[in-house]
Amino acid sequence: MRDLLLAYQSLIAFVGINGLLALSVYATLSCGQLSLANAGFMAVGAYAAALLTVKAQAPFIVVLAASALAPAIIAVPLGLPVLRLRGVFLAIATIGFGEVVRLFFVNWDYTNGALGLVAIPQRTALWTIFLALALALFVLARIRGSRFGYALEAIREDETAARTMGIDTTGHKLAMFVLGAALAGLAGGLEAHFTFMVAPGGYGFGRVVEMLVQAVVGGTAAFFGPVLGAAFLTALPEVLREVGARLGFAPGPFRLFLNGAILLLVVLFLPNGLVSLAGLRRRKK
């Protein structure tokens, strides 16, 4: 058991980090909003954390708090105007935001531009990641079934009707947007102190697509679905690495291809994701 843990330490860590990221996308999806700003929020969290550690030698707990807080603070002024927009417009505005954050860090000399910050001390342990994940799951589980949670579901099903019922739709959407930003930032801070480095290239559009894939494949009908999806899709390329190599695929494109193909299949044939498989079996019996 101990050997297994050591051999697959980084894989296990990424399952946790990706789980947090998938949950951050789920936060906005749970009220029917597709926000693609989370790679940008993750970058803000990661850079805030890395700068605090490297330049100010702050204690790790402060660093992690800052990595969640910094993007959350940015999310408020961004979210207020943007969340009045619906559907496609929200997706477009948040794609734009993510791209601008990336470009900002590419052009910021203080953090070495495109090269990023390196030699960040490794502070993240497996237990920190999974404690954070457990906390996030706890919060989301409590929301589900609460008054707040029902309001979110109402907004997802029909926003206009929800507003007519007296639900403060913008307030609810903003709360989930900020929660998503904080989760993404926290994941960024944890990852920065696990991989020793932050660079703008790691927070591009591909990253947010990856989060979305994991959330949707896992299934957004249940709060633990995204974590399931993250675990499945993080481990799958490792398991299939041999197969990909035998088919003549390079590992990078192979992973990308798998992500895209699986996402398409799930959207088409299993709209509620992997979590709905359990339900399907039960119904057939």
Add this chain to the structure above:
Amino acid sequence: MGQQALNGVFVGSIYALFAVGYTLVFGVLDILNLAHAAVFMLAAFSALALVADAHLPLWMALPLAVLAAGLIGLLLERLAFRPLRGRADSNISGLISSLAMATVFEAIALQLFGPDVSRFPLGTFPDRLIRVGTASASLLQLCIIGISVLLMALLTFLLARTRLGRRLRAVAESPRAARILGVNVDRTIAAAFFLSSALGGAAGVLFGLAFNSISPDVGRSVELKGLAVIILGGMGSIPGAVVAGFALGLIEVFTVARFGSSLRDAVSFAVLFVVLLARPRGLFGQAAVREA
């Protein structure tokens, strides 16, 4: 000054061509096709492969690559959009499935062409400078402006004057009413995807020729600009996309000349954001009554 304006029109013509295809699909289907930039990239690579590996002359490679892009568009519609039609959440699931296709396309390009920048072989296009008033432009730039304007004029003619154009406008107005009147809605939507992707592909080939650097992520920067253009022009409006494309090209070139090139991509975001806040329906768009 004249030189900057010419450069702006040149860049703007590519943005406009790209965005016209983007907005065409949105106008017909009310769905944003996030794989449009991936088709743009694949078309640029196909043209490159035709010129560099198959040794075809450019005047043959360009239409072939555009045709290939159109066929990719048909495939895209068949795989990612048609199966979702009629589903309640088709708006968001369409966005997600088009992202999935974009990811697959990018993976294919990465596998076939590698992550590095590829270039057209030297002498693909004669290198000649032409003076226009006080400014000078390369023959290539003028040809690109000419081809873009020609293609956009063709599309406008097609939409306004042909049977297919009438069907497209009918489906855009109301798919259900169009079906009752005997329009084959599925085939019309497929045609919209073919046209849209062919135009996006043409923009990709021209972009690849103009900057002579093609990589699997070349669609990324154009995607943001295309989004800014269709928002500024008004979602679904073709004249809007044309006007906004040239406008964005000009704004961008003048901003870079005044404040430096690091702001190049910030311009499109600023435009995007201001329009979304101040006038979400853009210059020529119609106000949405209710989307739910």
